[in-house]
Amino acid sequence: MSKNITKRSEDYSKWYNELVVKADLAENSGVRGCMVIKPYGYAIWEKMQAQLDKMFKETGHKNAYFPLFVPKSMFEAEEKNAEGFAKECAIVTHYRLKNDPDNKGKLIVDPNAKLEEELIVRPTSEAIIWSTYKKWVNSYRDLPLLINQWANVVRWEMRTRLFLRTAEFLWQEGHTAHATKEEALAEAKQMHQVYTDFVQDFMAIPVIKGAKTETERFAGADETFTIEALMQDGKALQAGTSHFLGQNFAKAFDVKFANQEGKLEHVWGTSWGVSTRLMGALVMTHSDDNGLVLPPNLAPIQVVVVPIHKTDEQLAEISEQVNDLVKKLLKLNISVKFDDRTNLKPGFKFNEYELKGVPVRLAIGPKDLENGTYEVARRDTLTKEIVSKEGIEMFIVDLLETIQKEMFDRSLAFRDEHITEVDTFEEFKEVLETKGGFILAHWDGTAETEDKIKDLTKATIRCIPLDRKEEAGSCVFTGKPSEGRVLFAKAY
Amino acid sequence: MSKNITKRSEDYSKWYNELVVKADLAENSGVRGCMVIKPYGYAIWEKMQAQLDKMFKETGHKNAYFPLFVPKSMFEAEEKNAEGFAKECAIVTHYRLKNDPDNKGKLIVDPNAKLEEELIVRPTSEAIIWSTYKKWVNSYRDLPLLINQWANVVRWEMRTRLFLRTAEFLWQEGHTAHATKEEALAEAKQMHQVYTDFVQDFMAIPVIKGAKTETERFAGADETFTIEALMQDGKALQAGTSHFLGQNFAKAFDVKFANQEGKLEHVWGTSWGVSTRLMGALVMTHSDDNGLVLPPNLAPIQVVVVPIHKTDEQLAEISEQVNDLVKKLLKLNISVKFDDRTNLKPGFKFNEYELKGVPVRLAIGPKDLENGTYEVARRDTLTKEIVSKEGIEMFIVDLLETIQKEMFDRSLAFRDEHITEVDTFEEFKEVLETKGGFILAHWDGTAETEDKIKDLTKATIRCIPLDRKEEAGSCVFTGKPSEGRVLFAKAY
Numbered sequence: 001m002s003k004n005i006t007k008r009s010e011d012y013s014k015w016y017n018e019l020v021v022k023a024d025l026a027e028n029s030g031v032r033g034c035m036v037i038k039p040y041g042y043a044i045w046e047k048m049q050a051q052l053d054k055m056f057k058e059t060g061h062k063n064a065y066f067p068l069f070v071p072k073s074m075f076e077a078e079e080k081n082a083e084g085f086a087k088e089c090a091i092v093t094h095y096r097l098k099n100d101p102d103n104k105g106k107l108i109v110d111p112n113a114k115l116e117e118e119l120i121v122r123p124t125s126e127a128i129i130w131s132t133y134k135k136w137v138n139s140y141r142d143l144p145l146l147i148n149q150w151a152n153v154v155r156w157e158m159r160t161r162l163f164l165r166t167a168e169f170l171w172q173e174g175h176t177a178h179a180t181k182e183e184a185l186a187e188a189k190q191m192h193q194v195y196t197d198f199v200q201d202f203m204a205i206p207v208i209k210g211a212k213t214e215t216e217r218f219a220g221a222d223e224t225f226t227i228e229a230l231m232q233d234g235k236a237l238q239a240g241t242s243h244f245l246g247q248n249f250a251k252a253f254d255v256k257f258a259n260q261e262g263k264l265e266h267v268w269g270t271s272w273g274v275s276t277r278l279m280g281a282l283v284m285t286h287s288d289d290n291g292l293v294l295p296p297n298l299a300p301i302q303v304v305v306v307p308i309h310k311t312d313e314q315l316a317e318i319s320e321q322v323n324d325l326v327k328k329l330l331k332l333n334i335s336v337k338f339d340d341r342t343n344l345k346p347g348f349k350f351n352e353y354e355l356k357g358v359p360v361r362l363a364i365g366p367k368d369l370e371n372g373t374y375e376v377a378r379r380d381t382l383t384k385e386i387v388s389k390e391g392i393e394m395f396i397v398d399l400l401e402t403i404q405k406e407m408f409d410r411s412l413a414f415r416d417e418h419i420t421e422v423d424t425f426e427e428f429k430e431v432l433e434t435k436g437g438f439i440l441a442h443w444d445g446t447a448e449t450e451d452k453i454k455d456l457t458k459a460t461i462r463c464i465p466l467d468r469k470e471e472a473g474s475c476v477f478t479g480k481p482s483e484g485r486v487l488f489a490k491a492y
Numbered sequence: 493m494s495k496n497i498t499k500r501s502e503d504y505s506k507w508y509n510e511l512v513v514k515a516d517l518a519e520n521s522g523v524r525g526c527m528v529i530k531p532y533g534y535a536i537w538e539k540m541q542a543q544l545d546k547m548f549k550e551t552g553h554k555n556a557y558f559p560l561f562v563p564k565s566m567f568e569a570e571e572k573n574a575e576g577f578a579k580e581c582a583i584v585t586h587y588r589l590k591n592d593p594d595n596k597g598k599l600i601v602d603p604n605a606k607l608e609e610e611l612i613v614r615p616t617s618e619a620i621i622w623s624t625y626k627k628w629v630n631s632y633r634d635l636p637l638l639i640n641q642w643a644n645v646v647r648w649e650m651r652t653r654l655f656l657r658t659a660e661f662l663w664q665e666g667h668t669a670h671a672t673k674e675e676a677l678a679e680a681k682q683m684h685q686v687y688t689d690f691v692q693d694f695m696a697i698p699v700i701k702g703a704k705t706e707t708e709r710f711a712g713a714d715e716t717f718t719i720e721a722l723m724q725d726g727k728a729l730q731a732g733t734s735h736f737l738g739q740n741f742a743k744a745f746d747v748k749f750a751n752q753e754g755k756l757e758h759v760w761g762t763s764w765g766v767s768t769r770l771m772g773a774l775v776m777t778h779s780d781d782n783g784l785v786l787p788p789n790l791a792p793i794q795v796v797v798v799p800i801h802k803t804d805e806q807l808a809e810i811s812e813q814v815n816d817l818v819k820k821l822l823k824l825n826i827s828v829k830f831d832d833r834t835n836l837k838p839g840f841k842f843n844e845y846e847l848k849g850v851p852v853r854l855a856i857g858p859k860d861l862e863n864g865t866y867e868v869a870r871r872d873t874l875t876k877e878i879v880s881k882e883g884i885e886m887f888i889v890d891l892l893e894t895i896q897k898e899m900f901d902r903s904l905a906f907r908d909e910h911i912t913e914v915d916t917f918e919e920f921k922e923v924l925e926t927k928g929g930f931i932l933a934h935w936d937g938t939a940e941t942e943d944k945i946k947d948l949t950k951a952t953i954r955c956i957p958l959d960r961k962e963e964a965g966s967c968v969f970t971g972k973p974s975e976g977r978v979l980f981a982k983a984y
Binding site for chain 2: 046069070071079086089094096097106
């Protein structure tokens with residue numbers, strides 16, 4: 001199988017688009033801006049879902065499901081939120097088609113089936129969920145509400161890219177309600193940490209934790225916490241956000257509770273989400289010119305075994321031994337595939353699994369049978385070694401752990417090499433143009449300066465890092481005083 | 493906690509509506525015809541999903557995800573399918589809202605953001621999926637395609653009821669493509685059997701397997717296989733369908749493959765689905781005037797333990813023992829909850845778990861501590877017994893199995909008592925009015941007679957049972973010859 005993927009150094013964006021399709025992750029559909037997530041891509045998403053779902057449940061959340069549609073009057077109740085999403089909404093106006101009288105076999109929208117009120121296809125579910133919470137919350141005993149939803153949402157983006165920006169995408173959205181500000185803030189921070197742990201430990205992607213500036217905040221939030229990752233081309237990608245909503249939605253939807261003294265108060269809210277966008281981050285953090293590189297914790301197939309044989313007899317002997325190994329690996333919860341298709345050459349298979357990013361490949365031929373060995377190849381480093389078949393199960397267990405760890409370490413090293421502190425705007429622009437990556441610079445704290453820098457350089461403030469050191473300085477653009485550096489980058 | 497649910501004998505429909513809400517399964521939302529699936533209801537759905545997903549994967553299927561929207565021209569490609577769903581489609585016509593110039597803070601549809609082509613919110617995904625399969629299928633080597641999707645769909649029903657008929661619902665839809673008619677038919681039958689096994693073994697609902705008449709067939713299918721269940725009020729409920737699509741969609745979307753001789757042929761298709769409607773069947777098969785009755789295989793909480801105590805000391809002693817039991821049960825994969833809330837009386841808790849359908853309730857008080865016993869209550873039979881704490885884990889394992897089996901047996905007995913063979917139309921109408929249930933009667937095989945019977949009695953042909961015996965007879969309505977009886981009922 002020939003890969004024929006553009007090299008990253010030639011055209012990173014083209015490499016990404018080609019790889020996503022050729023590795024069978026996703027493809028464009030016949031519907032503008034909407035993608036088809038193919039079985040191999042979806043299998044990775046399922047692994048991500050399973051792990052996140054486990055982490056949500058361990059932190060006390062339950063899943064539920066709320067409607068796809070939001071009536072316009074409900075949608076506009078929280079003004080900032082409505083304004084933030086109004087420009088990219090799919091709107092349902094009719095509920096019936098009828099036969100086209102002028103064109104047999106064709107259908108037209110039935111003008112007699114116009115909805116009294118338009119329905120917005122949810123771009124996010126705060127409105128529909130808070131209108132429900134109004135019914136669910138009466139007393140402090142009903143709080144906290146800790147609910148998550150796995151769903152599809154629609155944002156009518158004009159320029160779309162597979163996984164990174166699609167008109168429809170899949171995500172989870174947590175929506176919680178609390179009796180106190182402190183508790184809601186703690187929840188938003190907790191989920192920020194859950195996302196950090198997931199992205200770092202499972203996706204092997206290092207992130208910088210921070211808060212968004214007011215400009216970049218979620219529409220309707222008082223505070224947005226974000227995790228920011230760095231892609232190989234030096235652009236940042238927002239990997240997950242957790243919002244402290246204050247009492248904004250509680251006020252918009254009149255959600256009050258009687259506290260222990262019987263006094264009515266508005267509840268405090270959070271919401272938090274990650275989406276299929278993470279699939280794009282996974283590809284752009286680890287993969288190379290040969291194809292995908294998947295971290296073992298998310299690989300649908302962790303180990304593949306390819307037999308190398310000339311005779312049916314050899315294959316039979318190999319199969320017997322490999323089937324035994326497969327059983328042992330499955331018992332250790334390792335997902336393994338024995339590819340004994342006889343119509344394809346080993347070289348073709350090697351290429352295919354390289355393209356698909358399978359972390360570990362074993363090959364076994366007549367010589368290995370004789371010597372009691374396997375050839376073990378790592379996808380991430382493209383290195384090979386000969387390993388004795390005795391105890392190879394535990395060798396593989398260790399190797400998968402090593403790969404997971406080293407993939408993170410390499411991404412972290414790359415990321416850290418691409419954080420640059422600058423003190424002048426000249427430097428700022430130069431680093432952005434030549435090296436890219438994250439730039440730590442002083443900022444005067446105004447939206448005006450933020451906007452100007454964005455207009456001039458396309459770089460945005462990704463976040464105010466949570467662990468930044470207090471450091472008096474002057475804004476890189478205006479020279480006005482600043483209390484610490486913020487993180488700039490061009491971003492996806 | 494007072495239940496205040498209407499009795500089934502008073503008003504079955506009201507009982508159902510109230511129970512679904514009071515047992516925290518679902519409720520109506522602020523969006524016409526759309527429901528909110530509440531956490532407890534969703535937890536049951538998650539258990540159903542997990543089991544079905546396992547069964548789909550064991551039969552070789554993979555999950556994928558296709559777009560929510562279908563462009564009108566794509567939707568109308570398969571004419572029968574399009575016609576079948578045209579009357580109940582939500583249609584997206586615009587992609588942007590703007591500020592209402594006459595009404596500050598309000599939004600209106602932006603007339604400048606009209607879509608060139610309307611988008612249908614999928615009522616089912618054959619069109620979008622077959623338009624994709626066209627790209628995926630070239631040669632016999634690409635077949636079979638065995639794909640499933642978990643998704644939401646929208647059918648704009650005018651009269652809706654929680655779970656049974658909602659404008660939006662959740663479901664899975666399998667879509668497969670095959671090289672031969674035989675293989676596609678075998679697939680449709682296999683999935684028919686998977687649904688039968690799931691509904692009988694996990695939901696404890698007996699079903700009759702059959703084929704739909706042409707009138708009742710899925711729009712675009714050559715054959716629809718169905719499983720039909722009987723509810724307590726004598727009405728039938730279609731619990732799952734599996735369709736043999738012939739080459740209809742392959743022809744509509746021009747999906748061809750080169751066979752082994754290199755000749756181009758249209759592929760053969762199937763589709764199959766079950767939905768959140770099954771939640772309604774679960775409620776209406778097993779539950780009673782006291783609330784839900786859940787089969788152990790789908791109960792989010794299988795066992796609840798309620799302490800009965802007067803002093804803190806007693807509670808401490810009880811807790812120590814119960815915590816030990818909980819650990820043992822969890823090890824046996826039994827989901828168990830120890831309800832040690834001190835602000836609620838045991839009687840209140842008993843009521844709550846009865847309403848929620850928890851299969852087994854243990855109570856333990858000072859006397860039980862003394863005697864080394866638990867009081868064990870079954871939800872399905874409302875019976876209690878005193879059981880020694882020694883070896884109670886295995887007693888519970890057995891009891892859960894017994895409950896699962898006996899719930900099925902009781903439903904089967906009820907169902908079998910409600911199958912009546914009739915030979916005259918007078919009898920037909922009388923049984924339908926008095927006893928209800930399934931009626932086995934001869935039918936002349938014409939859609940005309942089927943329609944007339946439906947108009948006169950509201951009964952439809954639920955299916956032509958697969959295991960019916962060959963039996964010459966005369967149509968119950970026209971007296972014309974018939975080769976065997978078909979299954980009639982009023983249905984949900």
